[in-house]
Amino acid sequence: MSYQIELRHLTYFNVLAEELHFRKAAERLFISQPGLTRQIRQLEILFGALLFERGKRFVRLTDAGRFLKAETDILFSQLDYIRVQLKKIGEGKRAALRIGFIGSAAQTVIPDILYRLNRKHPDIDVSLNELPNDAQVTALLDNKLDFGFVRQQQAPAGLSLQKISEEPFALVVPAKHPVHAKNFRSLRQFEKENFILFGRDYSNDYYQLVMSIFSDCNFIPRVHHQTVNALTIFKLVEKGMGVAIVPASLKKGYDIPVRFIELNRIRQRSQLSLLWNPASRNPGIEALLELTR
Amino acid sequence: MSYQIELRHLTYFNVLAEELHFRKAAERLFISQPGLTRQIRQLEILFGALLFERGKRFVRLTDAGRFLKAETDILFSQLDYIRVQLKKIGEGKRAALRIGFIGSAAQTVIPDILYRLNRKHPDIDVSLNELPNDAQVTALLDNKLDFGFVRQQQAPAGLSLQKISEEPFALVVPAKHPVHAKNFRSLRQFEKENFILFGRDYSNDYYQLVMSIFSDCNFIPRVHHQTVNALTIFKLVEKGMGVAIVPASLKKGYDIPVRFIELNRIRQRSQLSLLWNPASRNPGIEALLELTR
DNA sequence: TCTATCTGATAACTCATAGTTATTAATTAT
DNA sequence: ATAATTAATAACTATGAGTTATCAGATAGA
Structure with a gap:
């Protein structure tokens, strides 16, 4: 008469909420369509809310269904987490x-x-x-x-x-670039160069920090955004695509013919x-x- | 052969983890003891970890069991939350x-x-x-x-x-106390009085803020901590048990014969x-x- | 208009397994 | 000794998840 909600219900719901199609969802779950229909209806009764809107030729999520989908996604990811942790703890x-x-x-x-x-x-x-x-x-x-x-x-x-740590930024320029650590005065020397920087979508915080370096010396650079790794940036610099600004420690570990100029005199440091x-x-x-x- | 973990398992586990006694836990769950035994063993197999240590005459949680107990507590409170929200959303x-x-x-x-x-x-x-x-x-x-x-x-x-808002603190003194807003100079005037304050366990942050009022005027008061509501504090002040420091807005809404002296000149304000x-x-x-x- | 096809719901079945009772084995208390 | 606990085991029962077969309604194409 009065059942209990089980994880089975939530799993079925979750798949149906993705497929929005009883037969396809049932297939993905390796059960038959009537079985799925019944479990979903049970869940709706147990929660006291309609989860799917069944049209003549379509299935849609209701507001309640959309809410539950978001919640079950989280619930299952937590269950996964519990499983992993328990396994580890069980092994000592x-x-x-x-x-x-x-x-x-x-x-x-x-x-x-x-x-x-x-x-x-x-x-x-x-x-x-x-x-x-x-x-x-x-x-x-x-x-x-x-x-x-x-x-x-x-x-x-x-x-x-x-x-954890803090370090200066460094300019990365091609190996045979006229500017080097000795004659470097200001970023303005690169007014005509392209800057290869990490895009805003990579990290807004980091992006704004780097941009503040330019605004500090009242200079709007030509920017070419890249959301790639350090090696690619060095390669682009080497090929003359422009110059880059990266945390100084990046120079360790790579063997690319580019020159690093540490920006020690600016207030911005990479944290x-x-x-x-x-x-x-x-x-x-x-x-x-x-x-x- | 290969079952699935269900909420049933977790509910049973949770109760057993509290009772640490198969028969009593089974009773609380309105099922028989062998049924519980089997479900718990299944859960242990499914998680791949021993959850209970069964002694000859006792049942204890293992490390894994303790971890799972904490997690299921949270899981069930989330399920409760989902249930409440869904019910509401279902009602429009x-x-x-x-x-x-x-x-x-x-x-x-x-x-x-x-x-x-x-x-x-x-x-x-x-x-x-x-x-x-x-x-x-x-x-x-x-x-x-x-x-x-x-x-x-x-x-x-x-x-x-x-x-949300900020307001000064106020001293609460009995209605016929010699000190009033006009002749009030410093908290030092209350050196011989008892201070009725909220205890540290009520809110450490609030406690430290109030204590800093005293340390600002280099004065260690006699303190009597109370973790009760405003009305009780006012009653205690009225009866001559001491003076109190409360956010000034508390004077509104109560009709107790006590006097409020706003502490406008100190830096501390109640936020x-x-x-x-x-x-x-x-x-x-x-x-x-x-x-x- | 008549099919063919697709949808989810319904009805009646079957079978896996949760939960049952009865019992055992091992302990502790009297 | 005997009685009273404990959890585990064995064998049974019955509930309900999942099945197959079918229906009813909608759409699309001939």
């Missing part, structure tokens, strides 16, 4: 940490931090994931990531931030930060934070 | 907002904000809940509350804060703030925030 590990990082941090601090973490807490499993700045922010908010190493100085809403979600209950979070402060 | 409402507030805010801004919210968005259902400051913070983090009206100026980790969890997806949140900025 303390936790699994999912760490994201931007490419430009891979050479510098990350290896050191991971080494120390593993030595102090060998019972914490770490998985690494190279991701753009803003992608890490959304992943952290969706609980798809436990930590993010990003280049920004302000904590986005809902996340906590800790400064590498650690981001995490303070709402997360992952026991590994405390362990890593402890190492970095 | 847009959302349900659960608002917490401290007693001292009930007279001032809250009625106004709620009136404007209801006029602009009649499709949002509001439920109100008077709660101490810190209780609101934990409720917000646990997704038991959508908004909190609190007296503090810094956002706790994981929450966003918006300033009423709106707190919310930026991770929440409640569509009503945007609507209320829009009204307050």
Whole structure:
């Protein structure tokens, strides 16, 4: 008579909400269409709300259905997270940490931090994931990531931030460019050059920081945005496509014939930060934070 | 052969984790003990981790079990939340907002904000809940509350804060006390009096703010902490138990023979703030925030 | 207009498994 | 010893998820 909502209902709902077609959804779920119909109706009765609008020749989500879809997406991603963590803990590990990082941090601090973490807490499993700045922010908010190493100085809403390191920016120019560290005076010397920069969609925070370098010397550069990795930028500079501004530490680890000019006299510096979600209950979070402060 | 994890498993697990006794837990679930035994074992197989340690005469949670208990608690509170919201949306409402507030805010801004919210968005259902400051913070983090009206100026980790209003503090003294607004010079005049203040456990932020008033005039008061409402404090003052420091607006709405002396010359002011969890997806949140900025 | 085809809902079946009762084995308390 | 606990095991029952077959309504094409 009075059933209970089960994960089965929510799984079926979730697939139907994507397919919006009972037969196709049933197929994807490896069950028959009448079975799906019945489970969905049950769910609607249990929630006391209509989830799908069934037209004569179409199926649509109602407002309630749209809301539930968003919620079940989150619910299932949490269940996945629970599964992963439980598996680890069951194997005697303390936790699994999912760490994201931007490419430009891979050479510098990350290896050191991971080494120390593993030595102090060998019972914490770490998985690494190279991701753009803003992608890490959304992943952290969706609980798809436990930590993010990003280049920004302000904590986005809902996340906590800790400064890891700071370094000057550097100009990247072709190896045989007339300007070098000795005769460099101002960015104005590059008025006629193209600047290859990371696009705003990569990280708005980082973008605005770099743009403020130009506005500080009252100079509007010709900009060519690229959302690619350091190596590609160096290659573009080498080929004479323009000059770039990157964090100075990027010069380590690459062997490309380009010249780096450190911008020591400007106020802007590139800050590498650690981001995490303070709402997360992952026991590994405390362990890593402890190492970095 | 290969089952699926269902909410049934998690519900049973959750109750057993509380009872730590198969027969008692089964009783609470209105099922038989062997049925529970089997479902729990299935869950352990499905997760690939031992959840309970069965001794000869006791049942204990393993590390994995402790972790899962914390997670399922959250999961079920989210399911409750989904149920409530869906019910509302199904009835044509847009959302349900659960608002917490401290007693001292009930007279001032809250009625106004709620009136404007209801006029602009009649499709949002509001439920109100008077709660101490810190209780609101934990409720917000646990997704038991959508908004909190609190007296503090810094956002706790994981929450966003918006300033609503600011007002001076006021001294509350008995009606026939020798000190009044005219001859009041400094808090030092109350060196021999008892101060009735909210305890630190009520809100650490508020507590430190009030204590900084004393440290600013290099004076360590005799303090008597109370975690009660304004009316009780006024009653205590009236009866000569001591003097109090409260936000000035509290004088409105009460009819107790006590005298208020506004502390306009000190730097500390009491700030009423709106707190919310930026991770929440409640569509009503945007609507209320829009009204307050 | 008559088919052919596609949609989801309905009805009646079957079968997997949640939950049952009865019992065991091992402990502790009296 | 005996009684009273505990959880696990075995064998049974019955509920309801999932099945097949079919219907009813809509659309599109000939």
